[in-house]
Amino acid sequence: MVPSLAVKAALWELVLLLLISLMSAGQSVAAPMVIIHGDLPPEEAPKNTYRAELYKLLLDVTRPEFGDYQLQSYSTAISSRRQAQLISEGDQLNVHWTSPGTPIANANVIKIPVDIQHGLLGYRVCITNQQSGAPWGAVKSIESLTRVRIGQVDSWPDFDIYKFNRLTLVGTPSFDGLFAMLAANRLDCLALGVDEVSTIYRAKKAMFPNLQIENSLLIHYEFPVFIYVSAKRPDIAERFKRGFEIIQHNGQFDSLFERYFVRDLAALGLRSRRIICIKSPYITAKEQCAGNEVLPF
Numbered sequence: 001m002v003p004s005l006a007v008k009a010a011l012w013e014l015v016l017l018l019l020i021s022l023m024s025a026g027q028s029v030a031a032p033m034v035i036i037h038g039d040l041p042p043e044e045a046p047k048n049t050y051r052a053e054l055y056k057l058l059l060d061v062t063r064p065e066f067g068d069y070q071l072q073s074y075s076t077a078i079s080s081r082r083q084a085q086l087i088s089e090g091d092q093l094n095v096h097w098t099s100p101g102t103p104i105a106n107a108n109v110i111k112i113p114v115d116i117q118h119g120l121l122g123y124r125v126c127i128t129n130q131q132s133g134a135p136w137g138a139v140k141s142i143e144s145l146t147r148v149r150i151g152q153v154d155s156w157p158d159f160d161i162y163k164f165n166r167l168t169l170v171g172t173p174s175f176d177g178l179f180a181m182l183a184a185n186r187l188d189c190l191a192l193g194v195d196e197v198s199t200i201y202r203a204k205k206a207m208f209p210n211l212q213i214e215n216s217l218l219i220h221y222e223f224p225v226f227i228y229v230s231a232k233r234p235d236i237a238e239r240f241k242r243g244f245e246i247i248q249h250n251g252q253f254d255s256l257f258e259r260y261f262v263r264d265l266a267a268l269g270l271r272s273r274r275i276i277c278i279k280s281p282y283i284t285a286k287e288q289c290a291g292n293e294v295l296p297f
Contacts, residue, residue, distance in 0.1 A: 032068040035059065035236060038083060038096040039075045050260040051097060054116060057252060058243030066239045080104060080155070090232030095240075097227050101157035101282035104228055110237040114244045115224040117195050118257055122223030122280075123295065125197045125268060126150075126189035126214040127182065127204075134188035136216050142167075145219070145276055151178045151187035157282065158191075161221055165278040183208045191219055198264035218273035222283040270295055 037055055039048055052073070059069045074086070074093045084103035086093040097116060098104040105111070126148075128134065134148045146168050152159045154171030162169045170187055172178055181187045192200060201213055229237040247253040277289035 030067050032070045033059075033066065033236065033239065034070045034072065034094075036072045036074050036092065036094050038087075038093060039073050050256070051116070054253075054256060055095070057247060057256060058240050061246045061252075062239050062243045065242065066235075087228065087230045088232075090230035094230040094233045094236060095227060097225055099157055099223055099225055099282075101160065101280075105226075107228070108231045109228040110231055110234060112227040112229065112237065112240045112244065114226065114248070116227060117193070117225040119224065120195040120261070120265070121193035121225050122221050123194045123270070124191035124219040124221075125194055125273075126191055126217060126219075127197065127201055127211055128189055128214045129182050129185050129187075130210050130212050131185055132188045136214060139217055139276070140274060142276060142278060145278075149186075149188040151181055151190050153178065158223070161223070161278065161280050161282070162191075164281045167278070179204050179208050179211070182211055189214065193223075194218075194265060194268055194270060195261050198267065213268070215269065216273055218270060218275045220275050220277045221280045222286070222288055223280065 035055065037052070052071070055071055059071060063069070078086075080098075080103045083093065083096060084107035087096055087104060088108035096104050099121070135144070136148075139145050139148060142165060146166065149168050149170055150162055151170045151172065152162060153175055154173060159169065159171055170181065172181065178187065178190050182190055197213060201211070205211060227240060229240060244253070247256075277291075279288045
């Protein structure tokens, strides 16, 4: 039996409604949010792992509200100025961590105002030469700290902090070069954050066996580490801010950090060290060196 015109019309209407329904369903599924973050050098692999896991945690807890995501890393070795250019453009790189005073912090970015290192990068312990003649026991003030030769990579923002405080500073363009200078006793101190010094020392001690971690001094300055998001991607910035609200409230932020860093912090004996506070030219919104420095851990 040949279908009537009315039946044909009804079938076509049903097919059309089905197509419209499928098209609407396809349009309602948003594309995953693509987050492309910068990596650290290989010698700082634990920090890479921590920060990648932090990104994943922030994105996972906001999935119900913001949808699916793709987390990618930009691992090509480029200068910080080139990184700043890329994050401003927002295509090849749209998320990075850094501290105030760096090219990335001054790029076209949105700062997520949570210190992902819990303030610890501004607490500095010296890697030194076992034969160093530095008067460690007598270093109790900024004035006496000037008798210690401190080495820093001259492109790091830390370099300008030590320079601002008129300390005895030795600069070099190479991080590895600092260890060679320490081994040759051309420096007394490579001051590294307490959240990184143990890891870096373990990575270098086979090549430089005459180095050690100095055990009496703790240099402190305000040196937060923030996540910066390309201003071209305010949606990512909004998602990260919401993610921090969640993981700070439920304790996941502290738990993740402790899992990666607390064991090394305990081994440094931080609370038994003398703290010398110096001021950062990058921090203007709060009082510095007020004598109430409190270790976060």
